[in-house]
Amino acid sequence: xxxxxxxxxxxxxxxxxxxxxxxxxxxxxxxxxxxxxxxxxxxxxxxxxxxxxxxxxxxxxxxxxxxxxxxxxxxxxxxxxxxxxxxxxxxxxxxxxxxxxxxxxxxxxxxxxxxxxxxxxxxxxxxxxxxxxxxxxxxxxxxxxxxxxxxxxxxxxxxxxxxxxxxxxxxxxxxxxxxxxxxxxxxxxxxxxxxx
Numbered sequence: 173x174x175x176x177x178x179x180x181x182x183x184x185x186x187x188x189x190x191x192x193x194x195x196x197x198x199x200x201x202x203x204x205x206x207x208x209x210x211x212x213x214x215x216x217x218x219x220x221x222x223x224x225x226x227x228x229x230x231x232x233x234x235x236x237x238x239x240x241x242x243x244x245x246x247x248x249x250x251x252x253x254x255x256x257x258x259x260x261x262x263x264x265x266x267x268x269x270x271x272x273x274x275x276x277x278x279x280x281x282x283x284x285x286x287x288x289x290x291x292x293x294x295x296x297x298x299x300x301x302x303x304x305x306x307x308x309x310x311x312x313x314x315x316x317x318x319x320x321x322x323x324x325x326x327x328x329x330x331x332x333x334x335x336x337x338x339x340x341x342x343x344x345x346x347x348x349x350x351x352x353x354x355x356x357x358x359x360x361x362x363x364x365x366x367x368x
Contacts, residue, residue, distance in 0.1 A: 173198060173311040174257055174295050176265070176287035178280045187212035188232050189329045196326060197288065200318025201236040208255075209242050221245055232329075237319040265290050 175194035179186045187210070195201050207213055213229040223242040225233075233240045268290050275282060296308030303310060 173307060174260065174291050176261060176284075176291065178283040178287070180280070182212060184212045184226060184228055188228060192232065192236070192321060192326060192329045193284075195236060195238075196321040198318065199315045200320045201238040202318060203238060204241050205233060205236075205238040206241050206243065209245065213240070214242060217245075232325075235325050236321060260295070264294070268294055 175197040177190040177193050177197075179190055209217075209223065213226055214223050215226045216224045218224060221244065225240055225242075229240060265287065269286060272286060292308070296306075296311065298307050299305065300307050300310060
């Protein structure tokens with residue numbers, strides 16, 4: 173199945189926000205998330221070509237409950253899975269969009285809604301080239317396997333910090349740190365005392 177969101181820039185925060193919205197549109201996150209080697213998601217590559225993911229992308233992926241995976245460079249088998257969606261948007265969605273009645277001043281929200289309509293009315297009605305199944309029917313079978321997106325994560329990505337403050341330490345133990353929070357590094361002996 174396909175999910176599509178529009179944006180006016182390609183910054184890391186915008187890309188991550190769009191990913192969370194798309195995953196929510198699809199009904200949840202898969203165990204693995206295959207992406208292109210986009211600079212919004214990667215901080216570089218190691219000498220062996222292995223990706224170095226941006227810390228923000230790792231944080232979002234962890235909150236979604238998915239494992240990020242980047243296409244290997246110059247490998248058509250995995251790269252094609254990512255590029256196929258782009259081709260479908262260019263060749264099919266845009267052609268479908270030309271037949272729609274556009275408002276005088278379309279907004280990003282209007283384009284997002286049009287993309288959702290195209291995905292459910294046009295894309296989902298097709299036969300998948302590899303499996304031969306109707307995409308919408310296969311999606312209905314697979315959708316329950318997804319991990320739903322937390323409303324708190326969506327709120328945070330939209331700039332509405334809906335996270336409640338952490339409670340006071342319980343019985344002298346500190347609560348776990350939030351994702352991305354800097355924590356104090358303690359010697360191992362300190363942890364042995366906590367385990368008693």
